[in-house]
Amino acid sequence: MAKFDLQEVKRQIVESQAWQSIFRHGYEDTPRNRILMVSGNIWLHLHPSKVQRHATRLRFTWCMGGITFLLFLVTVITGIYLMFYYRPTAEYAYADMKYLEFDMPFGMLMRNMHRWAAHGMVIAVWLHMFRVFMTGSYKPPREFNWVVGVILLVLTLLLSFTGYLLPWDQLSIWAVTVGSNMARATPLLGHEGPFHEVLGVNPIYDARAFLFGGSEIGPHTLLRFYILHCIFFPLLASLFMAVHFWRIRRDGISGPL
Amino acid sequence: MADPTGGNVPSMKMQAAGGGAAARSAPKPAPAAGGKRIEVPIKKAGSGIEDKLHTWPFLVRSEFLMSVAVIVILAVWSLTINAPLEGPANTTRTPNPSKAPWYFLGLQEMLVFFDPWYAGVVLPSFVIVGLMLIPYLDINPKGNGYYTFRERKYEILTFLLGFQVLWVSFIIIGTFFRGPGWNWFWPGQVWDPHLVESLTNVDLPYLFGFRDYTASALFGLSCIVAYFVVGYVLFYMWVRARPANDPWSSFPGGGKELLEHWGPVRFGITGFLFLAMIGVLVKMALRHALNIKYIMVTPWINI
Numbered sequence: 001m002a003k004f005d006l007q008e009v010k011r012q013i014v015e016s017q018a019w020q021s022i023f024r025h026g027y028e029d030t031p032r033n034r035i036l037m038v039s040g041n042i043w044l045h046l047h048p049s050k051v052q053r054h055a056t057r058l059r060f061t062w063c064m065g066g067i068t069f070l071l072f073l074v075t076v077i078t079g080i081y082l083m084f085y086y087r088p089t090a091e092y093a094y095a096d097m098k099y100l101e102f103d104m105p106f107g108m109l110m111r112n113m114h115r116w117a118a119h120g121m122v123i124a125v126w127l128h129m130f131r132v133f134m135t136g137s138y139k140p141p142r143e144f145n146w147v148v149g150v151i152l153l154v155l156t157l158l159l160s161f162t163g164y165l166l167p168w169d170q171l172s173i174w175a176v177t178v179g180s181n182m183a184r185a186t187p188l189l190g191h192e193g194p195f196h197e198v199l200g201v202n203p204i205y206d207a208r209a210f211l212f213g214g215s216e217i218g219p220h221t222l223l224r225f226y227i228l229h230c231i232f233f234p235l236l237a238s239l240f241m242a243v244h245f246w247r248i249r250r251d252g253i254s255g256p257l
Numbered sequence: 258m259a260d261p262t263g264g265n266v267p268s269m270k271m272q273a274a275g276g277g278a279a280a281r282s283a284p285k286p287a288p289a290a291g292g293k294r295i296e297v298p299i300k301k302a303g304s305g306i307e308d309k310l311h312t313w314p315f316l317v318r319s320e321f322l323m324s325v326a327v328i329v330i331l332a333v334w335s336l337t338i339n340a341p342l343e344g345p346a347n348t349t350r351t352p353n354p355s356k357a358p359w360y361f362l363g364l365q366e367m368l369v370f371f372d373p374w375y376a377g378v379v380l381p382s383f384v385i386v387g388l389m390l391i392p393y394l395d396i397n398p399k400g401n402g403y404y405t406f407r408e409r410k411y412e413i414l415t416f417l418l419g420f421q422v423l424w425v426s427f428i429i430i431g432t433f434f435r436g437p438g439w440n441w442f443w444p445g446q447v448w449d450p451h452l453v454e455s456l457t458n459v460d461l462p463y464l465f466g467f468r469d470y471t472a473s474a475l476f477g478l479s480c481i482v483a484y485f486v487v488g489y490v491l492f493y494m495w496v497r498a499r500p501a502n503d504p505w506s507s508f509p510g511g512g513k514e515l516l517e518h519w520g521p522v523r524f525g526i527t528g529f530l531f532l533a534m535i536g537v538l539v540k541m542a543l544r545h546a547l548n549i550k551y552i553m554v555t556p557w558i559n560i
Contacts (some may be wrong), residue, residue: 023552035312047316050309056316060404063323070324074331094345101342112335120331122360126420133391135417136400143392151390157360173346174355178365182377193374194558215487217348254402 020153046245048252055253060135064128067196068156069241071121075159078114079230082105086166089227090219093168118160125156142171145247148240155237168222176225177217353437353450361378362431363424370540372559380537381511384419387530392415393526396518400505407505419534432443458550477553481560484539488532493524 013019025036054060085100100107111153138146165176184190189207204215213220315415357365367376399408401509436442437450462473508514543549
């Protein structure tokens with residue numbers, strides 16, 4: 001009986017057609033492999049295969065852009081989990097929150113991670129913006145990527161704000177009421193705003209009613225915010241993130257010349 | 258080992274060959290004359306002295322470690338602190354205070370000093386548009402890609418005023434110092450929902466003796482116009498008086514040269530945004546010192 005040779009088994013697997021159709025290069029630490037590791041991997045390909053030395057230094061980058069993206073991914077994954085158990089209707093939303101917290105396996109943990117990651121994302125975005133300002137990284141040729149970044153900052157706040165309503169408890173409904181009431185003061189478009197009479201807007205037909213789906217916060221608002229939170233803003237944010245990352249990839253990380 | 262790509266990656270091979278020396282020990286690049294890192298700006302053409310590392314493993318490694326750290330912190334945090342969930346939503350029971358989500362509390366704090374159309378709509382729009390315009394208003398070529406204070410101290414001070422002093426500190430005030438009726442409560446002080454603060458605010462024209470509506474409105478309007486005119490003049494004089502041959506400035510000709518490069522449009526927009534930001538502080542000071550409610554009162558808008 002032939003002796004069992006682990007190395008031989010490994011060689012046969014690694015050199016098989018199936019293996020090589022999936023993994024195109026080995027793991028040896030060679031300069032060529034280091035580049036293939038990045039360029040041959042769709043996820044890592046977000047990076048150039050070589051970066052400037054200071055790009056790897058934490059005290060230069062603070063890692064805050066990456067952390068923002070990571071927290072976004074965390075909210076996507078935990079958010080999908082929460083969506084399985086949540087119905088965005090006024091009758092069920094609050095009960096589903098309780099159900100999620102007390103009956104679903106890991107429900108409370110998923111909700112906690114979703115919420116804290118969302119708060120963390122807001123802070124990380126601000127710190128990222130702060131760092132980019134302090135290193136002057138918005139200067140040419142990266143002006144427009146700063147603009148995209150400001151759009152992403154607004155989208156982050158809107159994502160967080162629309163999600164705030166969904167638990168449908170006292171905290172969420174009144175916080176969103178306070179925030180959204182500003183819309184009725186919009187000049188021209190809000191029924192309490194300056195010059196509202198020019199366009200003839202009224203409490204059931206103005207900027208806030210458009211946001212709420214009615215003259216006050218209610219079931220329609222819940223559905224609206226749910227769709228904005230789970231579909232519209234994540235899609236929009238993903239699009240702008242793609243632009244944001246692509247521009248960094250094109251222009252390279254900023255640094256002293 | 259077999260090469261499934263069939264050597265079909267010439268550009269990468271060239272990169273690999275070029276970066277081969279940097280592979281394992283990641284040494285400093287071949288030193289330029291004098292052995293010191295060149296500080297003179299050299300454009301990309303001089304790629305022979307590029308100081309680059311392989312993304313794998315150097316960048317990917319720190320990203321991975323940072324991701325693990327963030328996930329661990331987030332998980333521990335989430336295991337120990339539960340997300341809040343209060344009683345079911347009830348549109349007929351308004352809690353006092355009703356606070357916006359914490360990241361908007363700076364704007365809610367602005368409602369103390371301004372009407373909602375300004376505090377909640379126009380002012381945030383200025384903030385967003387102003388942030389977007391920063392790269393186009395700041396023409397200082399220095400400080401691009403490295404930390405420096407001296408080379409761009411006014412940009413940094415303005416940003417710190419807007420971001421740290423105004424935005425962040427108002428959030429802290431809104432979160433920790435505002436209780437029922439949006440009255441001021443120190444941390445630890447009992448929130449008394451029946452606390453009555455006498456409102457003794459007056460409008461600025463009233464303080465100056467105006468009793469007629471039209472005259473009051475015109476006086477208020479002229480105050481605001483005067484604020485911006487004087488502000489612009491002072492801003493222009495200050496910029497114009499920047500000394501020549503400042504070693505940290507990009508414009509050896511001083512304020513005159515800066516204004517030539519800046520142009521009237523950039524100067525005008527910068528001045529407006531800056532004065533609008535300072536205007537918030539002015540209004541706050543007037544409220545706290547003189548109990549001024551509005552500066553201008555008209556049938557349409559109050560400021």
